[in-house]
Amino acid sequence: MRKQNRIVVAITLAMVSLLGIGALGLAPAQAAENSRHITITGTGTINVVPDAVRFYPSVTALAPKSAEALATASKTATAVRAALKAEGIATKDIKSSNLSVFPEYSYTQEKGSVIVGYRATQSFTVIIRKADTAGKVVESVVNAGNENVMINGIVPFITKGSAALEDARAAAVADARARATSYAKLLGVSLGKVISLQENSAPSYSFPMLGVAKAEDGSTPQIDLGEEEVTVSITVRWTLN
Numbered sequence: 338m339r340k341q342n343r344i345v346v347a348i349t350l351a352m353v354s355l356l357g358i359g360a361l362g363l364a365p366a367q368a369a370e371n372s373r374h375i376t377i378t379g380t381g382t383i384n385v386v387p388d389a390v391r392f393y394p395s396v397t398a399l400a401p402k403s404a405e406a407l408a409t410a411s412k413t414a415t416a417v418r419a420a421l422k423a424e425g426i427a428t429k430d431i432k433s434s435n436l437s438v439f440p441e442y443s444y445t446q447e448k449g450s451v452i453v454g455y456r457a458t459q460s461f462t463v464i465i466r467k468a469d470t471a472g473k474v475v476e477s478v479v480n481a482g483n484e485n486v487m488i489n490g491i492v493p494f495i496t497k498g499s500a501a502l503e504d505a506r507a508a509a510v511a512d513a514r515a516r517a518t519s520y521a522k523l524l525g526v527s528l529g530k531v532i533s534l535q536e537n538s539a540p541s542y543s544f545p546m547l548g549v550a551k552a553e554d555g556s557t558p559q560i561d562l563g564e565e566e567v568t569v570s571i572t573v574r575w576t577l578n
Contacts (some may be wrong), residue, residue, distance in 0.1 A: 372530060373577040375520060379513025380571075381505040384564045387493030389470040393434075394478050395460040395487045399453075401440045406457035413485040414459050420481035421463060424474045430464035460489065468493060471560040493562045505569040508535075513573045529576030535546065537570040 396417055398409035421431055440458045465471045479486050485516065495501060514528075521528050 354440045373526075375517055375528070375572050375577055376572060376574045377513045377517040378537070378572045379509045379511070379516060380568065381510070382507025382566055382568045383501050383505045383508060384566055385495055385501045387464075387495050387565050388468050388480055389494055389496045390465040390468050390476075390560060390562075391490075391492045391494060392463040392465055392471065392475065393460065393489040393491070394457050394475075394482075395435075395458055395489055396482055396485050397456060397458045397484060397487060398485055399441060399456050401454050403440075403455040403457070406455040408569070410457035410485070410576065413482045414461075414479040417461070417478050417486065420477040422427065424477050425467075426463060426474065428500060430436065430466065430548045434462045435460040436480055447511075458571070461577050466496065467560055468560070472558045473534065476557045480539070491560060493565070495565055498567065501567040502569065506571070509569045509571045510573070517573070517575055521575075524577075527578045529578045532574040532576060534574075535572045537572055539560065 360518050394417065396410050397415040398406045398413065400406035400409060422428070436459045438455055438457045440452050441451045441454055463474075465474050475488065475491070479488070481490045497555060517528055
């Protein structure tokens with residue numbers, strides 16, 4: 338009686354196993370075939386010369402009264418905007434990023450901290466869409482604001498990043514396929530169809546180190562654009578034949 342029970346249980350388990358494979362839509366042979374696969378990570382990197390520049394100028398003024406400091410800074414800011422527009426910078430590419438007025442102090446051993454006036458500052462983020470004109474734009478802004486202008490930074494960047502991304506993705510796919518083909522050859526098999534492809538993270542950009550140097554005539558600064566790396570990493574899985 339016990340032996341019969343064992344036989345019934347064994348047959349039931351076998352049927353459940355087959356039904357499970359059928360529910361997945363895979364015949365036993367197909368399931369075995371799909372278990373043979375190779376997974377490879379590929380990386381594609383494209384070097385691109387930036388075609389635009391973000392420019393961060395500020396205007397500042399010190400005066401005995403806060404209203405006077407603000408008025409002077411505002412007057413300088415108006416001159417800077419005019420200079421930017423004269424260099425072909427569109428209004429949409431000129432954005433105020435900060436405006437502040439605060440007391441400024443001087444410290445001495447005898448008197449300690451003493452207020453010397455009020456400092457007004459207005460900062461801008463400017464997009465220069467023609468990178469080769471960046472030096473001339475910087476020069477015009479400095480000339481317009483004279484001693485009341487500060488340059489807080491310049492960062493080259495790519496405005497047409499989609500084309501660079503496509504090239505980086507193509508390079509990543511080629512890299513993954515070359516690696517997979519090499520491993521398949523070493524294993525004595527061949528690549529089948531692609532089962533899955535995953536982009537591992539958002540495409541990354543590495544910004545170049547930027548130098549600002551004087552041009553040969555000693556007047557207009559030269560903006561060194563360098564190159565920007567656009568990198569894409571993917572993971573691809575192939576079946577093996």
